Ligand SMILES: Nc1ncnc2c1ncn2[C@@H]1O[C@H](COP(=O)(O)OP(=O)(O)OP(=O)(O)O)[C@@H](O)[C@H]1O
């Protein structure tokens with residue numbers, strides 16, 4: 001039982017990361033290979049705050065969001081003006097820089113040895129509620145003017161500008177939101193794992209978040225979440241087959257890109273109306289029988 | 290009343306001088322045209338006026354304000370709207386949402402209002418919804434509101450671009466080859482629509498177009514470009530009789546006459 005709880009906790013934490021990247025890459029078409037840096041920043045803010053400075057746990061979680069937002073501003077303001085491919089390169093370097101910085105400040109952070117002894121404070125209820133709140137938030141965002149604007153920027157930046165969209169500023173907003181959620185999730189991750197190290201979330205892991213979104217479908221939050229849950233719980237449950245999940249993901253990526261470029265779920269979203277229509281379909285069948 | 294003043298603007302790409310010292314003045318609620326052979330610099334002129342490309346030299350003023358170095362979204366917010374020669378719709382958005390998007394600059398609420406879904410947001414969203422639907426109805430696209438633009442025929446996509454450009458209720462509309470790819474009856478409909486836009490909506494229109502019947506019938510003034518320069522301007526009658534214009538159009542003379 002405890003094992004499955006742990007699997008669920010990890011899976012949900014990673015779902016939070018996927019949701020944070022969904023806004024950035026799925027909706028807005030911006031690819032960041034340094035997104036793991038925000039997760040790492042959040043984790044280390046909480047880790048250092050609780051172990052080295054003895055700050056209250058939930059104050060540290062709030063602090064992790066603030067630090068994440070600040071890092072997002074510093075890295076986002078100059079780079080979001082650049083072309084998308086340069087943005088990708090700069091965020092990649094940012095991620096590597098954060099990692100190097102943690103190794104370099106070993107006296108404080110524990111360097112490559114990692115940071116242990118973080119209180120175990122993020123249990124299933126906290127993680128579950130956080131995931132649901134963030135999921136509802138991201139799913140709603142997609143339906144608003146804010147989400148429409150993201151999609152317009154993704155599809156045609158120049159046309160979006162000519163239609164009155166302040167593209168740069170909108171990208172900054174999306175990037176900050178995404179960074180804040182990732183840092184928050186990183187903070188929870190530290191409080192769940194109790195041990196963190198600089199390689200916690202390297203650029204490969206960041207790239208996987210984007211891949212998962214593409215497999216699920218960039219127009220479907222449901223698809224991204226479904227793929228995330230499948231991928232991360234598979235790896236946890238079948239530890240012995242850990243490497244196989246990357247093989248399966250790899251094959252799936254190729255199949256999806258070749259045969260179904262809109263992703264597994266296309267633009268389909270799980271919604272309350274869909275669920276209730278399902279029930280309506282079932283009920284007459286019952287009464288008829 | 291003077292709406293737009295383009296004062297001797299130039300733009301080059303590497304060695305190519307796409308626009309050279311081009312000037313024009315556009316008044317309120319009039320329809321004018323910019324014509325010229327392929328590569329004359331017409332689209333570039335639109336790009337410069339709408340801020341999509343930066344002006345090398347010269348000035349653009351709109352309603353007395355200098356918009357030469359203004360970013361495109363601010364120029365749009367002042368009341369300049371446009372369509373594109375090679376249709377540029379947002380394929381990830383529905384037909385209706387494509388129209389809604391161009392109201393972004395007048396949203397009047399920020400992200401946090403939106404996250405909290407405040408009454409102000411709901412009122413504004415409802416108003417945007419109604420106006421977008423009305424805009425689609427104006428162009429006979431209401432049936433397709435929920436479809437994706439890629440599922441529409443070419444002619445309908447051009448109309449959707451027009452609906453999107455009209456949504457922010459602009460003062461000036463720049464139409465880049467609105468008749469390209471349309472059949473004869475569609476062109477007749479388009480001409481009616483443009484006339485309605487001028488007369489009922491009181492919007493000033495500049496048309497870049499190769500279709501001479503449309504240009505000659507709708508426009509009070511025609512500016513003729515060739516190799517980036519303005520070589521003639523005047524009423525349809527004057528332009529048709531201009532020797533330089535005939536020379537520039539050598540080869541497709543019958544099209545002009
Ligand atoms: N982004 C660009 N980079 C380089 N050259 C360009 C660019 N845009 C336009 N040009 C060149 O500038 C010149 C004017 O192009 P423009 O598109 O303005 O012509 P046009 O009058 O709209 O022609 P058409 O009737 O074919 O649409 C052409 O020689 C074109 O090749």
Ligand SMILES: [Mg+2]
Nearest residue numbers: 331332333374
């Ligand atoms: Mg052109």
